[in-house]
Amino acid sequence: MQVNSDLNASGQNVPTPASGSFSDEALWSSFKTGNELALSILYKKYVQRLYDYGMHSFRNHDMVVDCLQELFLRLWNKRDTLAQVQAVKPYLFKAFRRILLHQMAAQRKFSVASDFSTPFEFLPSAESTLIEDELKSEQIRKLKQCVQSLTKGQREVIYLKFFSELTYPEISEITEMQVDSVYNLVSRTIDLLRKKLQITKPLVSLR
DSSP states (O other), X not given: OOTTOOOOTTOOOOOOTTTOOSOHHHHHHHHHTTOHHHHHHHXXXXXXXXXXXXXXXXXXXXXXXXXXXXXXXXXXXXXXXXXXXXXXXXXXXXXXXXXHHHHHHHHHHHOSSOXXXXXXXXXXXXXXXXXXXXXXXXXXXXXXXXXXXXXXXHHHHHXXXXXXXXXXXXXXXXXXXXXXXXXXXXXXXXXXXXXXXXXXXXXXXXX
């Protein structure tokens, strides 16, 4: 199966990617019955977000792409045994994260030349470009410097919350942390950034 195919091999009635009339849950149910187009729509909807997430943590294009292919091929091959998922977005992030971590562990084991303990890093994105259009270059420089000083866990939850727009329960499911722990970590990280940037008002809403 090619996960980016638009072929409706099963002949079932599913929406085109442009229609947006079916929920993720409905698409998941359809894909589980063998509908390739349903999985293709989910792929097109989330592949860029998953890629960005993988690149933020791994910074290896080929490996991230390989992990993405493995994720969707696994889903297709195991569709008959997969449970019905109501929250598809966090499910995909969590499954992708596990594959990435497995690959990172494998690389650490078999490659002594590479360092895969690099902290969670922010790469240029559409969001950061918009921010740079609004803020002065010196502010951006300070913000990037502050972000680089965060721990891996702090960077990860900030990315998931404010770049991927996931909820606290969803982040909890992905990172396998308690919801209260996720909220507290995000809150402390925002406070830390605010102090480092010497900003007196809140940077963002934590809701």
